[in-house]
Amino acid sequence: MIEFQPRRDAGAPTLVEQAVDAVVRAIESHALGPGMALPSVREFARAYGISTFTVASAYGRLVAQGWLDARRGSGYRVAARGRPPGRGVPQSWQPPQLGAGWLLSDIFADHSIPIKAGCGWLPPEWVNETGLHQALRHQSRVPAVQVGGYGHPYGYAPLREQVAGALAELGMQVEPDQVLMTQGATQGLDLVVRTLLKPGDAVLVESPCYTNLLQMLRLAGMRIVAVPRGAQGVDLAALAQAAQDSRPRALFVNTVLHNPTGTTLGMAQAFRLLQLAEHHRLWVVEDDISRPLLSGPAPALAALDGGNRVIYVGGYSKSISPSMRVGYVAAQRDLVRDLVRTKMAVGLTSSEVIERLVHHVVREGQYRAHTERVRERLMLAHGQAAARMQALGMQVLAQPQAGLFLWARAPGPAGQGANRLAEAALRDGIWLAPGSYFDAQERDVDWLRFNVAYTEAPALWRFLEGACRGGGGAPAA
């Protein structure tokens, strides 16, 4: 029932920890179900050749963590709910209510949605487990005195050097003191907004646009002006016009593997975009979070610009894990200094412990190989998803063959919107991301963002087939 072989070598965890882990594994693998009785402390101890004190400590911890219930006189049982609240998937799935209240935070919290074709991250199974575990073991031998204080305001210096080295490969010459580590690329964007802009400023964004960027710009009281981005990249004529009309202070752009369309700017377009930015004296905030997922060469505005008006934002969410929350901003020295002051005022340093972990993962050899494997898996997934969508009569905006995203719409008349489709999908346990999430005015546009890493599930294709047969709306109940 409980598989447990106590290890007693020097590097092993304590016996209490081992016993705790063994019971948790048994519950997670359903070998022990909710309400089932555990062996008594004495039985457990005898069965595995450990002391009753060890077993009692382990059971005590498991009760404290919510895995077990202790009942006077009847010993220990698996907690009725089987696992601590907040973890794992409930047995029967209930669709959440899609509506104005069902915003980003709710969808992140809802781990119960079986098919996450609308999410923005890699499947957890694709994570570089070996690298992460090695980094944790390594860190467990670093004297705690080295990480006992606040780290450096700019972030862990060896990691900033690593970033500077990686940016040099893209053609950017930055010193480590032009790199600021942040709590994910998203905090990097927010620090830029709070440092450079003031309420009422106009800013240019792409349409469609990264949801969180829209939310943080609204929160900061910006006037958001959207410039179309499509298969041909940014609409430069519209950009010039908007710059003329609204006198914006900054332009936010995903140069490669744009979220949500998956498109990448060509070199000539990047050049012209930067020219326009110079002409209109715009700051350019280049959110390059998906660059690690791209194999071939592609422009980086920050490299073209040579450290003048482009602020480069990157991170490790797509190449290590979003749960690390490590990103960075690279820009001219004085601006970075101002960003550091904002960072310190509103949250002090970023976590040096976690930056050391990221640094260890990155400097180990398997990082590049792992990222390369992820890129290959995504390329395959792109090919398959695009082909299946086209077979259903869906329109695919571009075929980036890299990154997470594919921007597509169901067949049928223009103007039907995608919200209704997303609502219907949710009733089937499928999370789709309708274009309204990425629209500055939250208009119900026809397109949806698909994450190709989550498009294997047959139920997704059954749903889409029904939807496309029905002319783009919800399938018949």
Added chain:
Amino acid sequence: MIEFQPRRDAGAPTLVEQAVDAVVRAIESHALGPGMALPSVREFARAYGISTFTVASAYGRLVAQGWLDARRGSGYRVAARGRPPGRGVPQSWQPPQLGAGWLLSDIFADHSIPIKAGCGWLPPEWVNETGLHQALRHQSRVPAVQVGGYGHPYGYAPLREQVAGALAELGMQVEPDQVLMTQGATQGLDLVVRTLLKPGDAVLVESPCYTNLLQMLRLAGMRIVAVPRGAQGVDLAALAQAAQDSRPRALFVNTVLHNPTGTTLGMAQAFRLLQLAEHHRLWVVEDDISRPLLSGPAPALAALDGGNRVIYVGGYSKSISPSMRVGYVAAQRDLVRDLVRTKMAVGLTSSEVIERLVHHVVREGQYRAHTERVRERLMLAHGQAAARMQALGMQVLAQPQAGLFLWARAPGPAGQGANRLAEAALRDGIWLAPGSYFDAQERDVDWLRFNVAYTEAPALWRFLEGACRGGGGAPAA
């Protein structure tokens, strides 16, 4: 020269890692100085009975990390600077320029200041190393798939349950969905400011006040109204008057071990303060970050309030390590939901990996014992520092005997300010924190904040003795 005994047991790090660590230790302990040659790969391998491949890999990593230089034909040498940039203390210490530009971020960055009597954190040597290392080892055995995604928007659920349990001990009844994990308590304060307040709102703070709070309120465009806090706690008459005059939306308060004065509110005063807040319909933001450093009972406004208008902010910076950057906010359910949305918009989730580490440290038995030892050390340090200051004729505002801070001033006439003293101290390699850092108008007040955990250095007392003999100003050069 290099002390190295390769371990080959099951739990040992790889031989490459062990060799890297051995060389780093030799450099850090000055057994190997800048420019010194290392044994050749072949010599090293023979000397310690490991393969040349292992040694070559280790040297390669050390070059990549900046510890060694590889020169064609002349083998490997310790890098000229001896260690990677950004780490450690330079040989000769140069005082930084104190001035308008020398703000919080700079002082955090300046690891070269020998005596940090003005800082706000525990000495890194006091960190719970055993607990932290155990947590890292434990985490290195958790399947990466469990931490491959973004984590819950509210933060790691078992840690929120732990927080709810700890708050219950203070008399607060909160469910885990009333707890939001943040990147340190400081981000918690910032999320509250951005969610509840809008530019131009008036807010009440204590005077003196936590520096970062002042900075983030300024950044958010708040009108800051300061209410005196001294040995008797908050000046309630001034609070009532300010609430009447400026119609503030919120009051920010450190109930216990106030930063910077170290004072703690009495129960009756807490009650009256909350009554005033109710009368004037103020939100009360209770920053309780130093609570773990207090042994005895003391009021918690959030407990008195029963989950109505008090927003409770806490964290683990003082009890585990500030480098974790894990804090939390507890408040009424609907407000927490709004805070989560702000958190997600401006930075997505907090790091689940680091929250799991904190959870592991907290649930292990030694956490309480370790915190208790820290409290005892601080109590001793308080007694000694206060006695020595009084022997020098310094005025000590209160003798909290707990927490980090003692608020004191040099003898001499009122109005002399403390900035000049802090500047003089800096020339001697002593960082003092003058009252101007904690003043809403940055006035040059007479008081300084001392961190008693950093008051052992004889050079500090020599400096203070000279300063006090000179009548409170800078000592003679």
